[in-house]
Amino acid sequence: MRNIRLLLQYEGTRYQGWQRQTSSENTIQGKLEQLLSKMCNEPIEVMGSGRTDAGVHALGQVANFHTTSTMSAEEMLSYINEYLPQDIAVLQVTEAAPRFHSRLNACGKRYCYRVINSAIPNVFWRRYALEVPLKLDVEAMEKAASYLSGEHDFKAFTSAKKGKKSTVRRIDKIDIAREGDRLTFTFEGNGFLHHMVRILVGTLLEVGTGKRKPEEMSEILASGSREKAGALVPAKGLTLMEVFY
Amino acid sequence: MRNIRLLLQYEGTRYQGWQRQTSSENTIQGKLEQLLSKMCNEPIEVMGSGRTDAGVHALGQVANFHTTSTMSAEEMLSYINEYLPQDIAVLQVTEAAPRFHSRLNACGKRYCYRVINSAIPNVFWRRYALEVPLKLDVEAMEKAASYLSGEHDFKAFTSAKKGKKSTVRRIDKIDIAREGDRLTFTFEGNGFLHHMVRILVGTLLEVGTGKRKPEEMSEILASGSREKAGALVPAKGLTLMEVFY
Numbered sequence: 001m002r003n004i005r006l007l008l009q010y011e012g013t014r015y016q017g018w019q020r021q022t023s024s025e026n027t028i029q030g031k032l033e034q035l036l037s038k039m040c041n042e043p044i045e046v047m048g049s050g051r052t053d054a055g056v057h058a059l060g061q062v063a064n065f066h067t068t069s070t071m072s073a074e075e076m077l078s079y080i081n082e083y084l085p086q087d088i089a090v091l092q093v094t095e096a097a098p099r100f101h102s103r104l105n106a107c108g109k110r111y112c113y114r115v116i117n118s119a120i121p122n123v124f125w126r127r128y129a130l131e132v133p134l135k136l137d138v139e140a141m142e143k144a145a146s147y148l149s150g151e152h153d154f155k156a157f158t159s160a161k162k163g164k165k166s167t168v169r170r171i172d173k174i175d176i177a178r179e180g181d182r183l184t185f186t187f188e189g190n191g192f193l194h195h196m197v198r199i200l201v202g203t204l205l206e207v208g209t210g211k212r213k214p215e216e217m218s219e220i221l222a223s224g225s226r227e228k229a230g231a232l233v234p235a236k237g238l239t240l241m242e243v244f245y
Numbered sequence: 246m247r248n249i250r251l252l253l254q255y256e257g258t259r260y261q262g263w264q265r266q267t268s269s270e271n272t273i274q275g276k277l278e279q280l281l282s283k284m285c286n287e288p289i290e291v292m293g294s295g296r297t298d299a300g301v302h303a304l305g306q307v308a309n310f311h312t313t314s315t316m317s318a319e320e321m322l323s324y325i326n327e328y329l330p331q332d333i334a335v336l337q338v339t340e341a342a343p344r345f346h347s348r349l350n351a352c353g354k355r356y357c358y359r360v361i362n363s364a365i366p367n368v369f370w371r372r373y374a375l376e377v378p379l380k381l382d383v384e385a386m387e388k389a390a391s392y393l394s395g396e397h398d399f400k401a402f403t404s405a406k407k408g409k410k411s412t413v414r415r416i417d418k419i420d421i422a423r424e425g426d427r428l429t430f431t432f433e434g435n436g437f438l439h440h441m442v443r444i445l446v447g448t449l450l451e452v453g454t455g456k457r458k459p460e461e462m463s464e465i466l467a468s469g470s471r472e473k474a475g476a477l478v479p480a481k482g483l484t485l486m487e488v489f490y
Contacts, residue, residue, distance in 0.1 A: 009367070009368045009369070010368055011368050011369060057369075059369075077365075078364075081365065081366055086366070086368070086371055087368055087371075088368065089365060089366045089367065089368045090365075091365050119323075120322075120326065120334060120335075120336050121326055121331070121334045122254070122334065123254045123255055123256050123331070123332055123333065123334045124254070124256060124302075124304075124373070126331055126332075128369070
């Protein structure tokens with residue numbers, strides 16, 4: 001069996017997220033499996049590096065699948081892009097080592113969350129950024145971010161139900177960049193819990209508007225309580241930028 | 246009567262262009278006039294700096310209208326943005342001099358045409374850029390552009406029917422910038438004929454692929470013949486960036 005690795009881009013607006021649902025399919029994984037099964041003439045299961053939620057975008061999602069097909073990687077690339085809907089594209093098709101697994105081998109990810117910090121709507125960013133009309137104090141948000149970087153138990157920053165799985169993760173970098181009225185929050189880390197980036201951004205924005213103090217981050221982390229953290233911000237501002245291996 | 250000046254942004258994808266049509270309205274001007282007439286409680290005619298064709302976008306379109314309304318500019322800004330569809334936004338509302346006319350007073354414009362130079366589709370630029378899979382020689386296109394800069398009769402580069410109006414225009418700048426696989430053609434000039442930017446880009450792209458030589462530009466200009474110039478490229482790559490006064 002060959003093991004084929006895909007580098008993918010998608011605009012999440014129209015989809016119920018990455019993960020295949022039961023029957024009525026409007027998921028990225030579902031679309032891909034349908035198409036690849038047809039292309040390879042055998043049932044194909046696609047493994048992704050991780051789920052993205054409904055409405056979340058990806059510039060660099062990684063996935064892989066096993067097949068007996070003899071098509072070349074190049075032929076696959078053009079076949080797939082010919083038949084995929086316009087809001088999903090495959091950027092690379094490569095032959096992977098037999099044991100490569102896009103999720104289990106991933107050692108980190110980079111996400112961006114975009115905010116248009118203006119009372120005026122931005123027509124071109126409306127699908128990819130959250131509009132925040134209130135003035136934001138970037139310095140205060142940076143200070144708050146410094147409490148969140150490093151290895152912590154992020155239980156307070158996830159919507160995942162309490163379970164046996166560890167909620168400890170390591171954030172290597174939180175960067176907040178302003179370009180005109182556009183703010184980009186970049187997160188790099190060894191892994192992110194369900195909704196973690198969006199709750200982190202929601203909490204940082206509450207620091208930015210003065211509703212919270214940067215120092216509160218330590219308390220929230222220590223509490224392990226979802227209620228202590230900030231709001232979950234909308235999916236449309238979030239993009240999976242890169243998966244590290 | 247007050248004279249109100251608007252700075253506008255729109256994504257042209259869904260529209261039949263700027264200019265109001267007879268009855269069934271799906272134009273930017275039509276949408277604006279409908280909304281402003283309601284807001285001002287009197288029939289409003291909106292003058293734009295120029296038409297943009299169906300599918301063309303704008304980051305900095307300028308328009309103006311006369312009204313007896315006593316609403317403040319600030320009130321107008323938030324009213325308009327509340328009721329406009331999501332793909333049109335007003336960035337500024339200002340009080341203009343009584344004689345200000347957005348078209349007659351314009352002394353120049355800047356347009357950008359965007360190309361994704363790759364065989365791989367780009368999901369996020371699909372509405373705003375033309376995909377060109379062939380290798381493009383930027384140096385050759387720059388050389389060709391140097392023949393087109395300056396004051397010329399651009400009759401060969403317009404779809405406008407022959408008339409009495411002058412087809413002489415001055416192009417102050419043609420810039421071709423590459424950023425990864427994205428090429429941006431920027432045009433600044435004192436005015437542009439109907440379809441002029443899109444035919445200029447179509448012709449430059451034919452130089453870029455080697456189908457034409459840069460030197461042919463002089464001949465095409467001299468011929469004044471539309472057939473000698475290159476293809477009209479799709480509207481979606483074009484954005485009106487700024488109007489100069």
